[in-house]
Amino acid sequence: MTEDQKIENVIIIGSGPAGLTSAIYTSRANLEPLMIEGEEAGGQLMTTTEVENFPGFDHGITGPDLISVMRKQAERFGTRFITRNVTKVDFSQRPFKVWVGEKLYLAKSIIISTGASAKYLGLPSEKQYANRGVSACATCDGAFFRNQEIAVVGGGDTAMEEAQFLTRFASKVYLIHRRDHFRASKIMAERAMKNPKVEVIWNTEVTEVLGDGKSMTGAKIRNIVEGGEKTLPVTGLFLAIGHKPNTDLFKGMLDMNETGYLVTQPNTTYTNVPGVFAAGDVQDHVYRQAITAAGTGCMAAIDAERWLEAQASH
Structure with missing residues (x-):
């Protein structure tokens, strides 16, 4: 100095x-x-x-x-x-x-x-498909997913809000949560669950983002309680985990x-x-x-x- x-x-x-x-x-x-x-x-x-x-x-x-x-x-x-x-x-x-x-x-x-x-899940495949299917901002990227099936990860108010918002564009929104109940306020949770385009998947975590090298083609999910993995054919994954x-x-x-x-x-x-x-x-x-x-x-x-x-x- x-x-x-x-x-x-x-x-x-x-x-x-x-x-x-x-x-x-x-x-x-x-x-x-x-x-x-x-x-x-x-x-x-x-x-x-x-x-x-x-x-x-x-x-x-x-x-x-x-x-x-x-x-x-x-x-x-x-x-x-x-x-x-x-x-x-x-x-x-x-x-x-x-x-x-x-x-x-x-x-x-x-x-x-x-x-x-925004927090991410920490998967290498999630990094690979960031902005090519994986997003932490529904309001930024929702419009790119018209008539597609997508998933939202989270259980708080933000997750409910994003799932709800994304139904404006997507044909179906899976709401994936690792517990068997939401942290979100009752009114927000009810609103999301009442939406015919939203399907809740409880006790489940995303283990891998699948893709063809260019863009996302699906997500591997695992049931924490029962075990067993399956593939969801979603082309978008929105993170709302804080x-x-x-x-x-x-x-x-x-x-x-x-x-x-x-x-x-x-x-x-x-x-x-x-x-x-x-x-x-x-x-x-x-x-x-x-x-x-x-x-x-x-x-x-x-x-x-x-x-x-x-x-x-x-």
């Missing part, structure tokens, strides 16, 4: 609606934020087609378009962007250290908005819950390290919506701004 190295007021790690909203607010407060937005900039919205529940867009907007508008807004107020991944951080002392490859950046405060990623927060970078430095979500102090975005704030799906496993992420992004910016002010007056 050279003596004259610039110390940023705030570095935002991650993008998406949380990071971009915090960038808009901190840049309007003249904090000149530096956003290290990551190579998969924009987050989960980049894989969603129609966003119809974000207030202000009465005709809906695509995920990438919503991100693009937010990013332009942040840029207009002076946010600087680095489209690479943060490789290492050190929050043990101030200024905080953030590395992008070999390059070191220093900051007085940090806002973390690294989001969460999300994993992108927090590996912060292990051992920041408090997390048992599933790895960053823990923030109630009604704030403060982590356990003063000057480090967290917003969006990286700390929210309950709502996980674009609008709630944007809301906490605003909170993080205001928290950081006030915290920096208090430090300066000491």
Whole structure:
């Protein structure tokens, strides 16, 4: 570290609606934020087609378009962007250290908005047929499966929602769950099970994705209770088995819950390290919506701004 190295007021790690909203607010407060937005900039919205529940867009907007508008807004107020991944951080002392490859950046405060990623089953064949039949986003990919038979894996509200949504396109939707009852709310489960196009397969797991090398042709399933495998002739497999927060970078430095979500102090975005704030799906496993992420992004910016002010007056 050279003596004259610039110390940023705030570095935002991650993008998406949380990071971009915090960038808009901190840049309007003249904090000149530096956003290290990551190579998969924009987050989960980049894989969603129609966003119809974000207030202000009465005709809906695509995920990438919503991100693009937010990013332009942040840029207009002076946010600087680095489209690479943060490789290492050190929050043990101030200024905080953030590395992008070999390059070191220093900051007085940090806002973390690294989001969460959909979970996969972990089968090699599933990787092979990713985006060629296997998907973790029904709203993104459902339309490609018109009049085909497909399967959804999961037992929570998301699985019910996705199965229900996919019946708009598919001729049949198998709902595969490894237990004999759903975790989903009663109303969502009933709605899915009442749909004539949905068939539930209980106590079952997917063991392999079958294909011809180009695209998926079926799935091997195994009954956990009775044993025995069979093949389902499905051309699509949608995973709805939860999300994993992108927090590996912060292990051992920041408090997390048992599933790895960053823990923030109630009604704030403060982590356990003063000057480090967290917003969006990286700390929210309950709502996980674009609008709630944007809301906490605003909170993080205001928290950081006030915290920096208090430090300066000491």
